[in-house]
Amino acid sequence: MAGLTRTAGAFAVTPHKISVCILLQLYAPSAQMSLPFPFSSISQHNRLGLYLLSLTKSCDDIFEPKLEDLINQLREVGEDMDAWLTDHLTNRFSSLTSPDDLLNFFNDMRGILGSLDSGAAQDDQIILDPNSNLGMFVRRCILAFNLLSFEGVCHLFTSIEVYCREAHSSSAQYDESNDNLESLIQHDQMDMEKYIMDKATEEIELQKNASGRVPFHLHTPEALFKVTEGLLVTRKEKSRTNTKKAEATQLACASSSTVDDTLVDESLFLRTNYQIQGFLMEQADAIETHGSSLSSSSIESFLQKLQNLAPELHRVHFLRYLNKLHSDDYFAALENLLRYFDYSAGTEGFDLVLPSTGCSMYGRYEIALLCLGMMHFRFGHPNLALEVLTEAVRVSQQHSNDTCLAYTLAAMSNLLSEMGIASTTSVLGSSYSPVTSTASLLSVQQRVYILLKESLRRADTLKLRRLVASNHLAMAKFELMHVQRPLLSFGPKASVRHKTCPVSVCKEIRLGAHLLSDFSAESSTMTIDGSLSSVWLKDLQKPWGQPVFSQESGSRKSSTFFQFCDHLVSIPGSVSQIIGASYLLRATSWELYGSAPMARMNTLVYAALFGDSSSSSDAELAYLKLIQHLALYKGYKDAFAALKIAEEKFLTVSKSKILLLKLQLLHEHALHRGNLKLAQRMCNELGGLASTTMGVDMELKVEASLREARTLLAAKQYSQAANVAHSLFCTCHKFNLQIEKASVLLLLAEIHKKSGNAVLGLPYALASISFCQSFNLDLLKASATLTLAELWLGLGSNHAKRALDLLHGAFPMILGHGGLELRARAYIFEANCYLSDPSFSVSTDSDTVLDSLRQASEELQALEYHELAAEAFYLMAMVYDKVGQLEEREEAATLFKMHITALENPQDEEPNMA
């Protein structure tokens, strides 16, 4: 409760600060001291000064370096005089034998400060301006020491003993540890690529942003800056350190991880509240960034220690909640979330950011509800989540917390659009929500739309930029998937365009991405020299340890400069995340609209620019898309190779989609090679991944039964396949999955075509085409047109002309954007059409047919699609036979035979991935 008061002792004297003071004494020896001036050149002296400057800047950081670390750094800064520096340091420490020595030491410290008025100092003496950075530091140290009670001095004394003892014990292992440091840093760099965030970050971010104007993610709220100049470093920098720690934890054995060690060592001098809060924010970020690749138990033990140190620091509970959320521990997550809000009434950590607005005496329990709702959502309890969010809407209205309301509405619309909810009446039923109450008769879609609009409006007025942006993206998603319909379409006058509107999708996506320009205007306030100085410190630790400021290393300098720039223009993580998401959405929409190159390009942009900084699940999605693209356009070999790489990256992420992709690919592959048993097994495994709860994991469920129907179709069990497809269509209809409906209809048409019932297939194909038209699914439409043409041809050879016309209409789309299979099918079908056309003579025009067949066979061989390949070679052989080219005929025939035998004996050797 009293955790937020800032006490006078915020700046505590610590052994590390005493080290810095000792070095300062060297840098600016007072007149009385009889120390020799050890510096051989001015530049050396300046180097020490710069080093001290960065030390003083960074000494508000939560982790203070140990004496050993300090000595290591000195070695790099001091060049030839490092031995002298460290000797002096350790000697000075060992001369502190009683509390009285400490007292004297600080008295001496006064001597190095110049007095404000005296200009009459000796010429050769270096005087610290009391108002300079270094001077301020010394003054703060002296003041803090003078404020200490005798007990405090005793404690300081014991902690100095510990500080020195540690250095002694570890100095023997110096060389070894240096090696470790290098490897650590290398690890760190390799790991940079792994920076991934979980899907839930969006949610978590929402939760955090719920606090109000100052976003959480940019964890450099101005208020914090003023207090702790050097503490906060830009995001990237932070995550660097974090990984380093994380890596270290993983390297070291679990129980005695480095983080813990450091923290325990620090236990003697607790940091200030602001430092800890800032530190915890970083940790929260780290948990998000690494997803579950960070071992949850190590975080847990570290949090436990922190809690022991500061029982009144409630934010620990929130961190624990985040940690548990990422390791999918429902009960612990729930327990900790509730505990956090019970203790702090949702104000700690939030009002740090918003000190002025203050909170009502009722606390901010609406945020608790919001978080709880999101948690239920993540764990797949849509109904509970909806109830909780409804309550959140009510409570935030009651407490007129508009910000929270805007976020809650956004969360709600997200929930409604993601979860398959057949009708809201059963869920929202009795519990009312002012937003939904008027619309109790509306469909889920309309409700989502209204919620989004409401949220957008509020976010706009409250200037919540991130929320606005993500709402725009959500809106784009909505527009992409839904035919726009007036909310109240009464009477004949209501103009109804039954089509989605790609223009508005594009508009929304662009509006969403506008965030960047907004932020670049703001970001100037975000650079602080604190971050610069710690970059500098980091550079010191680089393994090669070249003198950074020496003149001769021009190349090095430029790279440092580049790094500086990099940090200077850093964009807050949440912003880049949203912008990244917009690229992904772009890719998805192009995928749906049927432009493979555009989809691929956008995904690549995402993977290249945002892969590092974004959430793990988004990055995973990008990889997923790229691999799928490979499978479709380059064949399985490449796809599996790529999958292997992706697997290493993402398998640790909770709720990984990589497994799903692998099953999909294996299924597809097995289907093509005619290994139906394997296909069936993969299909079943796919279905097993889905949650059994109604309405959860709808996408996965649809996918699984679609694949089941296709497997049955390949096994020539037409009626069963048709049954599965029919029930799937019903599900899609129930849950309003329009786009899926189009593909199910197409599948039904295929089934009827294969079963030789072309007449029955026609209406399905036509229906699919009309669906595709209204949702602008061009590629799917082309493939439906192909099926339609095939159906026509199936009705008899007198329809060949019509079929050919249809095919030629769809050809540009198919050849431009279609995958290998689709293209091959089209080519074979074209040949088929020609061959069955009575007016077409093979002998005169054989090249037309042979060309397309050759194309088809090449593509099919890449795909290992034996059935179609056999067909192509068969046709080829026939044509060659007609033309009388016997040699080629034989060749085609052997290839035909090869494919047929391959099809009939699907080797059970599974692809190496399985």
Add this chain to the structure above:
Amino acid sequence: MVSKESCRNEIRAAIRQLSDRCLYSAAKWAGEQLVGIEQDPSNFTPSNTRFQRGSSSIRRRFSTISTPQPSAGFSQPPATPLPQEEDEVIDGDLYLLAKSYFDCREYRRASHVLRDQMSNKSLFLRCYALYLAGEKRKEEEMIELEGPLGKSDAINRELVSLERELSALKRTGAIDSFGLYLYGVVLKEKGNESLARASLVESVNSYPWNWSAWSELQSLCTSIEILNSLNLNSHWMKEFFLGSAYQELRMHGESLAKYEYLQGIFSFSNYIQAQTAKAQYSLREFDQVEIMFEDLLRNDPYRVEDMDLYSNVLYAKEACAALSFLAHKVFLTDKYRPESCCIVGNYYSLKGQHEKAVMYFRRALKLNKKYLSAWTLMGHEYVEMKNTSAAVDAYRRAVDVNPCDYRAWYGLGQAYEMMGMPFYALHYFRKSIFFLPNDSRLWIAMAKCYQSEQLHMLEEAIKCYKRAVNCGDTEGIALNQLAKLHQKLGRNEEAAFYFEKDLERMDAEGLEGPNMFEALVFLATHLKTNKKFDEAEVYCTRLLDYSGPEKEKAKSLLRGIRMAQTDFPSMDMEHFPL
């Protein structure tokens, strides 16, 4: 069987040994039990019976339950022999000096004096003194190092060396049962619970009279499984242990049985009486508890322990005067005991002065940060003061001290319900019900939550009320609510069933009130529409006994019934126009 005489001899020897080792609270406890043993009439001396005067009143009053013969249970163990004190003439002098230092609370000095002594007794005293010195320093450091974010985890710095020494001793087997006890304590402090348990079990098996060891062991038994897995020799001290352990695990029946049995020997033990009262309190037998405490205070007027419980009883019975008397008395005895502060807090709370109550609860908590009931009671006060977030905080602390405290969970639920977050509150009610599944009040609270305007989940509410009825709803809310809910949902049959039951209950308890009118009116109307005129008439006539609008309603109903009865044939006749 264990004879009272042998018990007495054992305890007498034990008290001496315990105080030799400065285990004062264990000695105190043993002393209490010693005088609690019923005297043989043969060696009756007035001084011996002084403590026992009046004690029998409670027994007289509650002697309905037949006390089992003490002979029944104690299968005489291979009697743990009382360890003979080794003759310590050699280091005796130093030991005496050390003990006197210890008695003056100069622990380090005491341990220093004994630095080279090798006898078991000296060894133990040295380690124990060192441990206490560390504890004292720890307490001081905790205050010195208190930061803005709460206390730093100051640790007892002697633990490491103590553990090293004791474990070495244990390995060589040169450790006695007291050393094992201390080793257990040290291990427990270091967080090594299972080893601590093993060490303590070994200690109590070899020397059962050390109550401190038993209570440390009991605090390590957090579940019945752990308790059952302990391999304990049977001894009458084990019964004491089991009684208190069962109580802590909320197995009040079993605990009461144990104490009942022990009373066969220790018939005048204040401790047993207080423990029995505690168990009865948990079973909400307030009248009985009050009598017991009165009795206890008469025998032991300066007792502070457990008196907070007594104050809770007085609070529940709204006995202001008695509570103020108790508070005054306890305050004069020792005002800096958490119990005393809690009693005063209770008093102010009863008087409606919630700010003052909070102040005293705070003081109690300052004295003992883990004082569970003070946190909960403070939460109640904050609820009264409508400071819900402070209440939530206080309750949450109580829950974190002991997650089984159903009152605090309930309080949390209540607070959130007050804030208009019924759905959020449900989780807490569920928690509290989990720990006390057969308390109708909790079920009713949960039902009310479901019933609230915002949630309006009536089916769930009905389920909860049904559970409340099954648990024996004492306040009679559940039946009425069940009936009303069914009525609201248009299930008249069920509604009638529950109204009838409610009516039966009210008749049995001789209650009257609006609920009764409501039930009567509904039943009469319902029966009338179902054409059960005779029964309807019975209810109507009952209504006629009361004045007010109900009477008029009854009259009109009766008229309707008469009409229906008489006009029935005539109505049929309407179909045959004359």
